[in-house]
Amino acid sequence: MEQLINMVLLTLLAAITFGIIRVRNLFAVVVLTGAYSFLMASVMIVLDAVDVAMTEASVGAGISTVLALGALYLTRTEEAEPRYSPLLPGIVAAATGAILVWGTWDLPPFGSADTPMNTHVGADYLARNMAETDIPNVVTAVLASYRGFDTLGETTVVFTAGIGVLMLLKRWRRAARRED
Amino acid sequence: MRLDTILRVVVKIFIPFILMFGLYVQLHGDFGPGGGFQAGVIVAAGIILYAIIYGLRAAQRAVPPGLVEILMPLGVAIYAGVGIAGFVTGRNYLDYSNLMHGDMIHGQHWGVFLVEIGVLVTVASTMLAIFYAFAGRGRE
Numbered sequence: 423m424e425q426l427i428n429m430v431l432l433t434l435l436a437a438i439t440f441g442i443i444r445v446r447n448l449f450a451v452v453v454l455t456g457a458y459s460f461l462m463a464s465v466m467i468v469l470d471a472v473d474v475a476m477t478e479a480s481v482g483a484g485i486s487t488v489l490a491l492g493a494l495y496l497t498r499t500e501e502a503e504p505r506y507s508p509l510l511p512g513i514v515a516a517a518t519g520a521i522l523v524w525g526t527w528d529l530p531p532f533g534s535a536d537t538p539m540n541t542h543v544g545a546d547y548l549a550r551n552m553a554e555t556d557i558p559n560v561v562t563a564v565l566a567s568y569r570g571f572d573t574l575g576e577t578t579v580v581f582t583a584g585i586g587v588l589m590l591l592k593r594w595r596r597a598a599r600r601e602d
Numbered sequence: 603m604r605l606d607t608i609l610r611v612v613v614k615i616f617i618p619f620i621l622m623f624g625l626y627v628q629l630h631g632d633f634g635p636g637g638g639f640q641a642g643v644i645v646a647a648g649i650i651l652y653a654i655i656y657g658l659r660a661a662q663r664a665v666p667p668g669l670v671e672i673l674m675p676l677g678v679a680i681y682a683g684v685g686i687a688g689f690v691t692g693r694n695y696l697d698y699s700n701l702m703h704g705d706m707i708h709g710q711h712w713g714v715f716l717v718e719i720g721v722l723v724t725v726a727s728t729m730l731a732i733f734y735a736f737a738g739r740g741r742e
Contacts, residue, residue, distance in 0.1 A: 472634075472635035473635045473636065473637070473640075475635070476627070476635050476636055476640045477639060477640055477643075480640055480643040480644055480647065481643055484643060484644075484647045485643055485646065485647060485650075485729055485733075488647075488650055488654070488733065489732065489733065489736060492733065492736035492737055493736065495737075496736075496739060554706065554707075554710065555707065555710040555711075555714070556707045556710070556711065557632045557710070557711070557714060558632065558633050559631065559632055559633055559634060559635070561635075561637075562631045562632055562637050562714065562718075563710075563714070565637060566637070566638075566713070566714040566717050566718055567698060567710055567713065567714055570685070570696035570698075570713075570717065571695075571696055573681075573717070573721065574678075574681050574682065574685065574696065576639075577677065577678055577681055577720065577721050577724050577725070578678055580724055580725055580728050581674055581675065581677070581678050581724050581728060583728070584674055584727075584728030584729075584731050584732055585674070587731075587732050587735060588671075588731055588732075588735055591735040591736070591738075591739060592735065
């Protein structure tokens, strides 16, 4: 059953990807990327990664779609014809994809218990978590307590990225005012 | 979309539920999926929805851009401040074990709770600030 659901989801993902490549109307592309994110969130749920699924649905399908629509409002909604031949980028993309597929051959089978991921710290967290933090959702305990430093870094990255966007867009506004 | 009555009414009914769901995701992150990051995005999405339907100016009256720009560093400061509180209580930076006078589990609960609030504040305000910056550009 799970395999069937995965097949359906991945087929739809591939179809939407081809749609995104083929469609020239950027509004349709934004909507398709939103659908792509929701499908990806469903894949994450099938993989039992509900926290990631929630992030994908809210960030990928929610905020990104809104920001893309906001950007679309400032530009034209038809994609321009490419000025150069797409041959070289196509070759680069195909080669990268081939290398990635080649890389998956060395991966252990999905969910196997004797990988480093499942035998070292992961098992340790699961064993110690309830006694040390009493937080049933181990993901939260690892994110906020055991790996608190990493999450502080992530929060700082979000903050820094926001500051960067604000500086770029606000400077643009001031420069436009000076031209008037 | 100023004149679309159905959208305006539906959005007005929906926004409290979206914000409440954001709080649920935030406060229930210890037991189910979710946490500060997801909750922050959901809260920001609720306000952005308001801005899309009722106009940017109405949203900025409810949540002023100046406040948003104060909240962005405030969340990081809350997070880092909890880390320093770990220092003050005689443990390592970001070690919450001693926050509640030696009761380790209680201290961990409080530490995680406060840190997640820091994440919520920074993520929600950053998303909102980026949206304000994008949406504000078109008018000029």
